Amino acid sequence: MFKIAYRNLIKQKRTLLINLSGLSVGMTVSLLIMVWVINELNYDNYHTKSDQIYRVTNHIEVSPGETWVWESSPLPYTSLMSKQVPEINKVTKMMTGTWVPLIFEHKGSLLKEANIAYVDSNWFSMFSYTLLSGSLSVFSENPYGLVLTESKAKKYFGAEEAIGKILKMDSLYYTVNAVVADNPSNSSFKFDILSNMAGLMKNEARKKNDESWGNFNYISFIRLHENSNQKLVEKKITEILRKNKDDNTIRSTLVGLKDMHFETGLQYYTFSHTNQQIVTVFLVIAVLILLTASINYVNLSTARASIRAKEISIRKINGASNKNLFLQLMLESGLVSFAALVITVLLMNLSLPYFNQFTENNFTISLSDWPVTALVLGTLTLTTLLNGVYPAMILTSFKPLQVLRGSSLPTIKDSVFRKALVVTQFTISVSLIAATIIAYLQMQHIQHTDSKYQKDQILKVTVPWYVTKGKTNEEISSFTQTIQQTLMQVPGVKRTSQASGSIIDHQSTSSGSFDWNGRAKDFNPSISVLSADEIFPQMFGLEMKEGRWLKDRNQADQHSYVLNETAIKELGIHKPYIGQRFSWGGDTGAIIGIVKDFHFRSMHEKITPLMVHGQSNWRSTIFMQLTPGNIPDQLSSIENKWKVLFPKIPFDYSFLDQDFNKLYKSDQQMATLMFFFAIITIIVAALGLFGLAAFTAERKIKEIGIRKVLGASSTHIVQLISKEFILLVGVGILIATPLSWWAMSEWLNNYAYRINIQIWIFLLAGFSATAIALLTISIQAIKAAMENPVKNLRSE
């Protein structure tokens, strides 16, 4: 039985090859996607009692209709709630340090660390970590203790023992107390250095500041007792917050630890975070690719089944029972599936490093992980059954004599099924092609829409906030002037400018402390706040609509404001705009200019109101415009100056055009992946079509012979074979068009500036699918048309 199965498979080399390659490529790609999707869907579930852990979210109403949602809370909040709310079993809090990376000094070199968090002593009793060496209780008692992940410890100390080693941060010395295993890829916490929060509290000024109920600097986690009522707890803690903050509109809610990953609506996200829509899209794509590959398999084997009708009939006449035949066919199907499994495992192992690199993950795939095993085995069982059971059912139901007489092959019902499957494949392919084109056009649109400022050859460096800590405004001003003058000495630096943040993605917003003539009492819109110097508009090519920009040496400009066009419109500033009273943070001044709108955030968002002020102590970002030419030389000269100015801070720069592209990195990734998946799908679908066309040509070989004898030309024959398939592809296009139109419109709604979907996109997608299909089929059709008809007409 096994021998015959093997012989049968080898005999149909082409079918076997198509089945194996289609199935294993399809399975590999969709498994890779599924590994990612499963990881996304299982965020933070590895912590003990993760179901009972919540993060406190605060909703602060800044203006009617505008609520800021923060993941951070005031410092004293957690300890009060753990005392007053009996449902709460445990509380812990953390803080991610500062907005700028912290710098560690080790063996004389400076290392910037971005993924660092301060945690309190309860952190490790709420969250699950694998301790590799050292002691977590020693860490909890040491205000200047550190916990490092394994790879971070390796980075600093190599093979040496990390426990007890000293690292210097700012002017303080920290001791490594414990090393834990790296964060799993499904962890929200990507921190590789954890520092004891008690150390922060040693700073009296900081402690005093943070203990105010108005400062939301700490992320609070709570663990409830089993079966506690979440809504009730939310109510109870809201009361505590309202009472202490003396604010009746503020509200606290709880977000389950496992739901944090897909959270939306936050003002700022500290933790690793994904758009659920993307996960859904990829899940769907994975299923579609798998479906396309499985369809090939089913189609080709059911098609083959009718060709094997004669063999089966003769076996039946010679006494084979339906059971024998069924087992024979299942065995063949099982063999192919098994071979596909082996190839899939090989392909997965080959492609995983690239996949990890691209998705910036560290997945390992082993068949001992249950989801992977379940996926692989599930797919194989399904395809084996579909490919074994269905043809077996058709074949074993034949009336053998009828088949031998050459009449009534059970092809009709069976071919309707096959046609539906081909239509499905091409619906999927065309949809993906159209989606890829639309995604590509949207990316182009975003990147080539005029951002209304220039960003070429501009270098950006950030001065850490603590450099100017404790200095008076005058001292800061003269310090920034020194920086400016020093950097301007470098040949090739055309101009420098300072501001409170980057122009590429300026997130700083404020609300509640603005006032102007004619403002409704409860109207407190969010306004983006930027401090910028006199050079700023020249550097970025900003244009004034009215009035003028701020002047550095003009003392009066400390109280002057420049607004963008959107601000004038949305705030409802009265005419004449220039000279209108404008207050902010208790300081009253006047509007002196209106700058034309520019995109200071990603194109995902509409331009929002912006206010520019001249207070120089806000400025920590330095821009340098370089002259085109020898950039590396200029960079090293700037670095030398930097080392003189800031010996303790590493020179860490970026070019603005790079920063700009980073804004769209995930969009780009998505578009690239989409393109890749569309290619895979169309290849797999074309493979299937190739096999089917070959099969049709084979089955119609006699008809083709007759037609040629009767005078049909080769063109006629090619048409005869292609017509049916092209029709199916056409139906696929018709279904795919509205489907992908709708889906992509939904996607485009994520963008404030989006393209309009145009009909030519679908024409192009349909045309390319048809062209690929036609090419595939015609290879077979031409071969069939060229054959000498006499050979196939001889009666046996």
Next chain:
Amino acid sequence: MIKITNLEKVYRTDEVETIALNKLSMEIKKGEFVAVMGPSGCGKSTLLNILGLLDDPDAGSFIFNGQEIAGFNERQRADVRKRNIGFVFQSFNLIDELTVFENVELPLIYTGVKAAERKQKVEEVLEKVQIMHRRNHYPQQLSGGQQQRVAVARAVVNNPKLILADEPTGNLDSSNGNEVMELLTNLNEQGTTIVMVTHSEHDARYSHRIIRMLDGQTVTENILV
């Protein structure tokens, strides 16, 4: 109408060389009804294929309607074929997916006859072979004799000058076989040249002349009329 001289055809496989036609010469006049007989493998099917311009001789001359055919390319042969020759096969070779009407219509489509004229011609010829009432049926729904009548109708619908019949009664019982032979005789009486390969002495007697072949050569010729 047909004149072949020293026609040769050799089939080669990897090891064996089979001589199918060995310097065969014959002449068939317009309006003749010729039966070709001989044992299996004597070359009669090869002869029929070459006469039908489905196959190329290796050597020799083949004059059809005063025109040298040997050396024509595939396209030229197809052109001559569809205008002049009709085929009747032992296994009927009807297309299962097409109705009786559509099967008969095929040769007209390939010679570019307009739809209205096609309909008229097909109906005419279906009447002639008395199968008009089955025009919308599929081949599987017909008896063997009926199927062969459809095949004959298809062979003659284009008014070919020559009909090549390869054991036309081979798959039929005697009464159905006789019907088909009557049909061919009628066609011949109306002026169509017929070359028929057969194993049946009975069928051969409908012809004017019997050519007996052996090992790729003619052995004897019996003139019946």
